[in-house]
Amino acid sequence: MNQARTACFSIDVEDWFQVENLRGAIRRDQWDSCQLRVEANTERMLAMMAERGVTATMFILGWVADRCPSLVRRIAAAGHEIASHGYGHELVYRLTPEQFREDVRRTRHILQDMTGHAVHGYRAPNFSITDWAIDILQEEGYTYDSSSFPVVAHDRYGRLTGVNAGQCVSEIRPGFREVSVSCLNLGSRGVPWGGGAYFRLIPYWIFSRGVRHIQSGGQPYVFYIHPWEIDPDQPRVRGVKPTLALRHYINLSQGERRMKRLLADFRWQSIGQLLAS
Numbered sequence: 030m031n032q033a034r035t036a037c038f039s040i041d042v043e044d045w046f047q048v049e050n051l052r053g054a055i056r057r058d059q060w061d062s063c064q065l066r067v068e069a070n071t072e073r074m075l076a077m078m079a080e081r082g083v084t085a086t087m088f089i090l091g092w093v094a095d096r097c098p099s100l101v102r103r104i105a106a107a108g109h110e111i112a113s114h115g116y117g118h119e120l121v122y123r124l125t126p127e128q129f130r131e132d133v134r135r136t137r138h139i140l141q142d143m144t145g146h147a148v149h150g151y152r153a154p155n156f157s158i159t160d161w162a163i164d165i166l167q168e169e170g171y172t173y174d175s176s177s178f179p180v181v182a183h184d185r186y187g188r189l190t191g192v193n194a195g196q197c198v199s200e201i202r203p204g205f206r207e208v209s210v211s212c213l214n215l216g217s218r219g220v221p222w223g224g225g226a227y228f229r230l231i232p233y234w235i236f237s238r239g240v241r242h243i244q245s246g247g248q249p250y251v252f253y254i255h256p257w258e259i260d261p262d263q264p265r266v267r268g269v270k271p272t273l274a275l276r277h278y279i280n281l282s283q284g285e286r287r288m289k290r291l292l293a294d295f296r297w298q299s300i301g302q303l304l305a306s
């Protein structure tokens with residue numbers, strides 16, 4: 030496939046109450062009492078992708094896999110790439126290396142046992158990747174990470190050495206690659222253009238033009254979305270800082286329509302397929 034026209038679709042399979050922006054209001058020990066909506070929302074996404082014949086990379090949270098094993102098996106049966114989002118959605122740089130190793134090992138085993146497919150890819154919660162974590166991922170059998178936004182300053186995003194800001198795929202260790210989520214260069218500033226609140230906020234025609242611009246630079250485009258982003262009916266959490274609530278709730282009613290357009294307007298593949306090509 031022509032690399033310049035390549036676009037990778039990825040979904041971080043987690044539920045609405047596990048999101049970092051809402052952490053101040055929902056404690057980890059409350060998760061089991063929250064309404065589980067990830068299964069139905071992911072099913073809707075699977076149907077949308079099936080309609081367009083799209084294969085994606087699904088970064089599945091181990092906690093979700095434990096509660097929705099049949100969903101994980103349906104994702105695998107639909108031909109999507111099974112990848113790891115870690116177990117407990119803790120920011121990587123808040124874990125000790127030992128805790129991180131346990132988190133990514135446990136998740137990889139769960140996903141592999143459920144699906145019979147080898148798990149190669151990892152995405153850190155909130156893109157909180159850091160250098161020491163890469164060595165552990167490689168020791169635990171992962172062969173790529175997709176957690177970096179190389180040109181963006183953000184309060185919570187991590188940093189990796191060896192990632193070239195102008196390049197989507199960088200070999201950051203022998204045999205281990207980093208696949209950066211896409212940014213758009215606007216002047217001297219990089220703007221995250223791979224999904225999230227930006228995808229729901231920016232008018233679609235501008236967003237899709239940005240995608241084409243990134244592709245025209247000869248780099249693959251990497252997009253991510255979460256199942257809760259197409260769910261305007263999710264419970265509203267109180268007691269969250271207004272800026273964080275805005276990031277989470279803005280334009281949720283647009284999510285499904287925009288995802289459908291994006292699926293229709295580009296030729297998508299999984300990150301695993303990109304790396305194999």
Ligand SMILES: [Zn+2]
Pocket residue numbers: 041043114118153154155
């Ligand atoms: Zn996440």
